[in-house]
Amino acid sequence: MLKAKVYVTIKKSVLDPQGVAVQGALHSVGFQEVESLRIGKYMELTLDTNDREEAAKRLKDMCEKLLANTVIEDYRYELEG
Amino acid sequence: MKFAVLVFPGSNCDIDCYKAVEDTLGEPVDFVWHTATDLSAYDCILVPGGFSYGDYLRCGAISRFAPVMNEVAKAAEQGKFVLGICNGFQILTEAGLLPGALRRNESMKFRCHDTTLKVVNNTTPFTTDYAEGEEIVIPIAHGEGNYYCDEETLASLKANNQIVFTYTNNPNGSVADIAGICNERGNVVGMMPHPERAVNSLLGSEDGKRMFSSILKTWRDTHGTASVR
Numbered sequence: 001m002l003k004a005k006v007y008v009t010i011k012k013s014v015l016d017p018q019g020v021a022v023q024g025a026l027h028s029v030g031f032q033e034v035e036s037l038r039i040g041k042y043m044e045l046t047l048d049t050n051d052r053e054e055a056a057k058r059l060k061d062m063c064e065k066l067l068a069n070t071v072i073e074d075y076r077y078e079l080e081g
Numbered sequence: 082m083k084f085a086v087l088v089f090p091g092s093n094c095d096i097d098c099y100k101a102v103e104d105t106l107g108e109p110v111d112f113v114w115h116t117a118t119d120l121s122a123y124d125c126i127l128v129p130g131g132f133s134y135g136d137y138l139r140c141g142a143i144s145r146f147a148p149v150m151n152e153v154a155k156a157a158e159q160g161k162f163v164l165g166i167c168n169g170f171q172i173l174t175e176a177g178l179l180p181g182a183l184r185r186n187e188s189m190k191f192r193c194h195d196t197t198l199k200v201v202n203n204t205t206p207f208t209t210d211y212a213e214g215e216e217i218v219i220p221i222a223h224g225e226g227n228y229y230c231d232e233e234t235l236a237s238l239k240a241n242n243q244i245v246f247t248y249t250n251n252p253n254g255s256v257a258d259i260a261g262i263c264n265e266r267g268n269v270v271g272m273m274p275h276p277e278r279a280v281n282s283l284l285g286s287e288d289g290k291r292m293f294s295s296i297l298k299t300w301r302d303t304h305g306t307a308s309v310r
Contacts, residue, residue, distance in 0.1 A: 010184075014184065015184070015254070017184070017187050017188075021189050041138075066143075067138070069139055069142065069182050071180075071181060071182040072182045072229055
Protein backbone atom coordinates (compact mmCIF):
# COMPACT_ATOMS: atom_id res chain seq x y z
CA MET A 1 0.00 0.00 0.00
CA LEU A 2 1.18 3.48 -0.80
CA LYS A 3 -0.18 6.70 0.58
CA ALA A 4 -0.39 9.75 -1.65
CA LYS A 5 -1.01 13.38 -0.81
CA VAL A 6 -2.24 15.62 -3.60
CA TYR A 7 -2.21 19.42 -3.39
CA VAL A 8 -4.20 21.49 -5.87
CA THR A 9 -3.84 25.27 -5.93
CA ILE A 10 -5.07 28.06 -8.18
CA LYS A 11 -2.32 29.09 -10.62
CA LYS A 12 -0.23 32.11 -9.64
CA SER A 13 -1.42 33.93 -12.76
CA VAL A 14 -5.09 33.40 -11.88
CA LEU A 15 -6.93 35.47 -9.28
CA ASP A 16 -7.98 33.50 -6.20
CA PRO A 17 -10.95 35.46 -4.77
CA GLN A 18 -11.22 33.18 -1.72
CA GLY A 19 -7.56 33.70 -0.89
CA VAL A 20 -7.90 37.47 -1.24
CA ALA A 21 -10.95 37.50 1.04
CA VAL A 22 -9.26 35.40 3.73
CA GLN A 23 -6.11 37.53 3.53
CA GLY A 24 -8.27 40.62 4.09
CA ALA A 25 -9.90 38.95 7.09
CA LEU A 26 -6.49 38.14 8.61
CA HIS A 27 -5.44 41.77 8.12
CA SER A 28 -8.57 42.96 9.86
CA VAL A 29 -7.83 40.85 12.94
CA GLY A 30 -4.28 42.13 13.19
CA PHE A 31 -2.13 39.79 11.11
CA GLN A 32 -0.67 42.54 8.92
CA GLU A 33 2.35 40.45 7.97
CA VAL A 34 0.28 38.23 5.63
CA GLU A 35 1.50 39.29 2.23
CA SER A 36 -0.37 36.77 0.18
CA LEU A 37 -2.63 33.82 0.74
CA ARG A 38 -3.78 31.15 -1.68
CA ILE A 39 -6.45 28.60 -0.94
CA GLY A 40 -6.16 25.13 -2.38
CA LYS A 41 -7.33 21.59 -1.92
CA TYR A 42 -5.60 18.75 -0.12
CA MET A 43 -6.45 15.13 -0.87
CA GLU A 44 -5.24 11.89 0.73
CA LEU A 45 -5.29 8.74 -1.33
CA THR A 46 -4.47 5.15 -0.43
CA LEU A 47 -3.23 3.19 -3.41
CA ASP A 48 -3.36 -0.58 -3.70
CA THR A 49 0.12 -0.94 -5.16
CA ASN A 50 3.77 -1.02 -4.08
CA ASP A 51 5.18 0.11 -7.41
CA ARG A 52 6.19 3.72 -6.73
CA GLU A 53 7.12 4.52 -10.29
CA GLU A 54 3.83 3.24 -11.68
CA ALA A 55 1.91 4.94 -8.83
CA ALA A 56 3.54 8.29 -9.61
CA LYS A 57 2.67 7.93 -13.26
CA ARG A 58 -0.94 7.13 -12.50
CA LEU A 59 -1.20 9.93 -9.93
CA LYS A 60 -0.11 12.40 -12.58
CA ASP A 61 -2.85 11.00 -14.81
CA MET A 62 -5.43 11.37 -12.04
CA CYS A 63 -4.43 14.99 -11.51
CA GLU A 64 -4.51 15.85 -15.20
CA LYS A 65 -7.80 14.08 -15.81
CA LEU A 66 -9.88 14.91 -12.77
CA LEU A 67 -8.26 16.16 -9.58
CA ALA A 68 -7.04 19.46 -11.05
CA ASN A 69 -8.34 21.65 -13.86
CA THR A 70 -5.04 22.58 -15.46
CA VAL A 71 -6.58 25.62 -17.14
CA ILE A 72 -6.67 27.38 -13.77
CA GLU A 73 -4.98 25.07 -11.27
CA ASP A 74 -1.54 23.66 -10.48
CA TYR A 75 -1.02 20.38 -8.68
CA ARG A 76 1.72 18.50 -6.91
CA TYR A 77 1.80 15.21 -5.06
CA GLU A 78 3.86 13.27 -2.55
CA LEU A 79 4.10 9.50 -2.21
CA GLU A 80 4.65 7.83 1.15
CA GLY A 81 5.15 4.30 2.36
CA MET B 82 -36.81 18.99 -34.46
CA LYS B 83 -36.08 16.98 -31.32
CA PHE B 84 -34.58 18.43 -28.15
CA ALA B 85 -32.92 16.58 -25.28
CA VAL B 86 -32.57 18.11 -21.82
CA LEU B 87 -29.87 16.26 -19.90
CA VAL B 88 -30.50 15.54 -16.25
CA PHE B 89 -27.67 14.92 -13.78
CA PRO B 90 -28.09 14.27 -10.06
CA GLY B 91 -28.35 17.87 -8.82
CA SER B 92 -29.57 19.53 -12.02
CA ASN B 93 -32.25 22.06 -11.10
CA CYS B 94 -32.95 24.04 -14.29
CA ASP B 95 -33.90 20.99 -16.32
CA ILE B 96 -37.65 21.61 -16.01
CA ASP B 97 -37.22 25.28 -16.96
CA CYS B 98 -35.33 24.23 -20.11
CA TYR B 99 -37.98 21.66 -20.97
CA LYS B 100 -40.79 24.21 -20.52
CA ALA B 101 -38.91 26.83 -22.52
CA VAL B 102 -38.73 24.48 -25.51
CA GLU B 103 -42.30 23.30 -25.03
CA ASP B 104 -43.79 26.79 -24.63
CA THR B 105 -41.72 28.80 -27.09
CA LEU B 106 -41.35 26.22 -29.86
CA GLY B 107 -43.83 23.41 -29.27
CA GLU B 108 -41.22 20.99 -30.58
CA PRO B 109 -40.76 17.53 -29.03
CA VAL B 110 -38.44 17.50 -26.01
CA ASP B 111 -37.32 14.72 -23.68
CA PHE B 112 -35.52 14.56 -20.35
CA VAL B 113 -32.45 12.36 -20.78
CA TRP B 114 -30.80 10.86 -17.68
CA HIS B 115 -27.02 11.16 -17.31
CA THR B 116 -26.55 7.40 -17.77
CA ALA B 117 -27.95 7.43 -21.34
CA THR B 118 -25.65 6.07 -24.02
CA ASP B 119 -27.52 7.11 -27.15
CA LEU B 120 -28.45 10.63 -28.21
CA SER B 121 -28.81 9.85 -31.90
CA ALA B 122 -32.54 10.72 -31.85
CA TYR B 123 -31.88 14.35 -30.91
CA ASP B 124 -31.00 17.43 -32.96
CA CYS B 125 -30.26 19.75 -30.06
CA ILE B 126 -28.90 18.93 -26.62
CA LEU B 127 -29.47 21.28 -23.70
CA VAL B 128 -27.15 20.91 -20.72
CA PRO B 129 -29.08 22.65 -17.92
CA GLY B 130 -28.02 24.57 -14.85
CA GLY B 131 -27.92 23.37 -11.28
CA PHE B 132 -25.40 21.82 -8.95
CA SER B 133 -24.62 18.49 -10.57
CA TYR B 134 -22.90 16.13 -8.12
CA GLY B 135 -23.16 18.90 -5.53
CA ASP B 136 -20.38 20.82 -7.32
CA TYR B 137 -17.99 18.40 -5.55
CA LEU B 138 -14.30 18.90 -6.40
CA ARG B 139 -15.14 21.59 -9.01
CA CYS B 140 -18.35 22.61 -10.75
CA GLY B 141 -18.92 20.14 -13.58
CA ALA B 142 -15.76 18.13 -12.85
CA ILE B 143 -17.58 14.90 -12.05
CA SER B 144 -20.51 15.25 -14.46
CA ARG B 145 -18.15 15.42 -17.40
CA PHE B 146 -17.40 11.72 -16.85
CA ALA B 147 -21.09 10.72 -16.90
CA PRO B 148 -21.80 8.21 -19.71
CA VAL B 149 -24.01 10.68 -21.56
CA MET B 150 -21.10 13.10 -21.99
CA ASN B 151 -19.41 10.78 -24.51
CA GLU B 152 -22.58 11.06 -26.55
CA VAL B 153 -22.60 14.85 -26.20
CA ALA B 154 -19.05 14.92 -27.57
CA LYS B 155 -20.16 12.74 -30.49
CA ALA B 156 -23.17 14.96 -31.17
CA ALA B 157 -20.95 18.05 -31.13
CA GLU B 158 -18.58 16.33 -33.54
CA GLN B 159 -21.51 15.58 -35.85
CA GLY B 160 -22.41 19.26 -35.87
CA LYS B 161 -25.55 18.94 -33.76
CA PHE B 162 -26.49 21.89 -31.57
CA VAL B 163 -25.32 21.81 -27.96
CA LEU B 164 -26.23 24.56 -25.48
CA GLY B 165 -24.80 24.57 -21.95
CA ILE B 166 -26.38 26.99 -19.51
CA CYS B 167 -24.76 27.91 -16.18
CA ASN B 168 -23.70 24.56 -14.67
CA GLY B 169 -24.08 23.23 -18.22
CA PHE B 170 -21.46 25.75 -19.36
CA GLN B 171 -19.16 24.63 -16.53
CA ILE B 172 -19.63 21.00 -17.59
CA LEU B 173 -18.82 21.78 -21.24
CA THR B 174 -15.58 23.58 -20.27
CA GLU B 175 -14.58 20.73 -17.95
CA ALA B 176 -15.28 18.30 -20.79
CA GLY B 177 -13.02 20.30 -23.09
CA LEU B 178 -15.85 21.01 -25.55
CA LEU B 179 -15.36 24.72 -24.87
CA PRO B 180 -12.12 26.50 -23.91
CA GLY B 181 -11.42 28.15 -20.55
CA ALA B 182 -12.82 27.61 -17.05
CA LEU B 183 -15.25 29.21 -14.61
CA ARG B 184 -13.83 30.52 -11.35
CA ARG B 185 -15.44 31.75 -8.12
CA ASN B 186 -17.06 35.16 -8.61
CA GLU B 187 -14.64 37.98 -7.86
CA SER B 188 -17.07 39.36 -5.25
CA MET B 189 -17.27 35.92 -3.56
CA LYS B 190 -21.05 36.40 -3.68
CA PHE B 191 -23.71 34.29 -5.34
CA ARG B 192 -25.18 36.74 -7.84
CA CYS B 193 -28.85 36.29 -8.70
CA HIS B 194 -30.36 39.12 -10.75
CA ASP B 195 -31.06 40.37 -14.26
CA THR B 196 -28.08 41.27 -16.42
CA THR B 197 -27.85 43.16 -19.67
CA LEU B 198 -25.97 41.26 -22.33
CA LYS B 199 -24.59 42.45 -25.61
CA VAL B 200 -25.00 40.06 -28.53
CA VAL B 201 -21.48 40.03 -29.95
CA ASN B 202 -21.92 37.19 -32.42
CA ASN B 203 -25.34 36.79 -34.06
CA THR B 204 -24.14 34.21 -36.58
CA THR B 205 -24.22 31.15 -34.29
CA PRO B 206 -27.19 28.78 -34.70
CA PHE B 207 -28.35 30.04 -31.28
CA THR B 208 -28.34 33.78 -31.95
CA THR B 209 -29.50 34.43 -35.52
CA ASP B 210 -32.76 36.06 -34.35
CA TYR B 211 -30.84 38.80 -32.55
CA ALA B 212 -29.21 41.84 -34.11
CA GLU B 213 -25.45 42.20 -33.81
CA GLY B 214 -24.68 44.50 -30.88
CA GLU B 215 -28.25 44.25 -29.57
CA GLU B 216 -28.66 44.51 -25.80
CA ILE B 217 -30.88 41.93 -24.13
CA VAL B 218 -31.92 41.26 -20.53
CA ILE B 219 -31.26 37.74 -19.21
CA PRO B 220 -30.95 36.73 -15.54
CA ILE B 221 -27.91 35.16 -13.93
CA ALA B 222 -27.78 32.94 -10.84
CA HIS B 223 -24.31 31.69 -10.01
CA GLY B 224 -21.46 31.74 -7.52
CA GLU B 225 -18.85 30.50 -9.96
CA GLY B 226 -19.35 32.25 -13.28
CA ASN B 227 -16.10 34.16 -13.46
CA TYR B 228 -14.86 33.12 -16.90
CA TYR B 229 -11.13 32.65 -17.28
CA CYS B 230 -8.87 31.83 -20.19
CA ASP B 231 -5.26 32.78 -20.86
CA GLU B 232 -4.22 35.61 -23.18
CA GLU B 233 -3.54 33.29 -26.07
CA THR B 234 -6.95 31.62 -25.84
CA LEU B 235 -8.64 35.01 -25.52
CA ALA B 236 -6.91 36.20 -28.69
CA SER B 237 -8.10 33.12 -30.56
CA LEU B 238 -11.66 33.52 -29.19
CA LYS B 239 -11.65 37.05 -30.58
CA ALA B 240 -10.04 36.12 -33.88
CA ASN B 241 -12.56 33.32 -34.51
CA ASN B 242 -15.54 35.40 -33.34
CA GLN B 243 -16.22 32.88 -30.56
CA ILE B 244 -17.39 35.41 -27.99
CA VAL B 245 -21.18 35.22 -28.25
CA PHE B 246 -22.38 37.40 -25.34
CA THR B 247 -20.67 39.94 -23.10
CA TYR B 248 -22.00 41.66 -19.96
CA THR B 249 -22.50 45.41 -20.20
CA ASN B 250 -21.87 45.56 -16.44
CA ASN B 251 -19.57 42.68 -15.46
CA PRO B 252 -21.15 40.94 -12.42
CA ASN B 253 -18.48 38.34 -11.66
CA GLY B 254 -15.03 39.39 -12.87
CA SER B 255 -15.06 37.44 -16.15
CA VAL B 256 -12.16 38.03 -18.51
CA ALA B 257 -13.18 40.51 -21.24
CA ASP B 258 -16.73 40.68 -19.74
CA ILE B 259 -17.46 37.30 -21.31
CA ALA B 260 -20.93 35.86 -20.58
CA GLY B 261 -21.05 33.21 -23.30
CA ILE B 262 -18.80 31.63 -25.92
CA CYS B 263 -19.00 29.07 -28.71
CA ASN B 264 -16.60 26.50 -30.14
CA GLU B 265 -14.75 27.23 -33.38
CA ARG B 266 -17.45 25.61 -35.46
CA GLY B 267 -20.20 27.54 -33.67
CA ASN B 268 -22.47 24.56 -32.92
CA VAL B 269 -21.59 24.37 -29.22
CA VAL B 270 -22.47 27.37 -27.04
CA GLY B 271 -21.96 27.83 -23.31
CA MET B 272 -23.25 30.74 -21.24
CA MET B 273 -23.70 31.60 -17.56
CA PRO B 274 -26.97 33.61 -17.95
CA HIS B 275 -30.25 31.70 -18.13
CA PRO B 276 -32.21 32.31 -21.37
CA GLU B 277 -34.71 29.63 -20.31
CA ARG B 278 -35.74 31.89 -17.42
CA ALA B 279 -36.47 34.77 -19.79
CA VAL B 280 -39.11 33.40 -22.14
CA ASN B 281 -42.19 35.30 -20.99
CA SER B 282 -42.76 38.92 -19.97
CA LEU B 283 -44.36 37.54 -16.80
CA LEU B 284 -40.88 36.34 -15.87
CA GLY B 285 -39.48 39.84 -16.30
CA SER B 286 -38.04 39.38 -19.78
CA GLU B 287 -38.74 37.43 -22.92
CA ASP B 288 -35.38 38.18 -24.52
CA GLY B 289 -34.28 34.57 -24.07
CA LYS B 290 -37.04 33.29 -26.36
CA ARG B 291 -35.12 34.17 -29.48
CA MET B 292 -32.29 31.81 -28.58
CA PHE B 293 -34.74 28.94 -28.90
CA SER B 294 -36.38 30.33 -32.03
CA SER B 295 -32.92 30.84 -33.57
CA ILE B 296 -32.04 27.18 -33.02
CA LEU B 297 -35.28 25.99 -34.64
CA LYS B 298 -34.91 28.38 -37.54
CA THR B 299 -31.31 27.30 -38.22
CA TRP B 300 -32.32 23.66 -38.03
CA ARG B 301 -35.21 24.21 -40.44
CA ASP B 302 -32.94 26.04 -42.86
CA THR B 303 -30.71 22.96 -43.06
CA HIS B 304 -33.41 20.29 -42.82
CA GLY B 305 -36.27 21.81 -44.84
CA THR B 306 -39.52 23.03 -43.33
CA ALA B 307 -41.57 19.90 -44.04
CA SER B 308 -40.53 18.17 -40.83
CA VAL B 309 -43.34 16.35 -39.07
CA ARG B 310 -43.84 17.18 -35.43
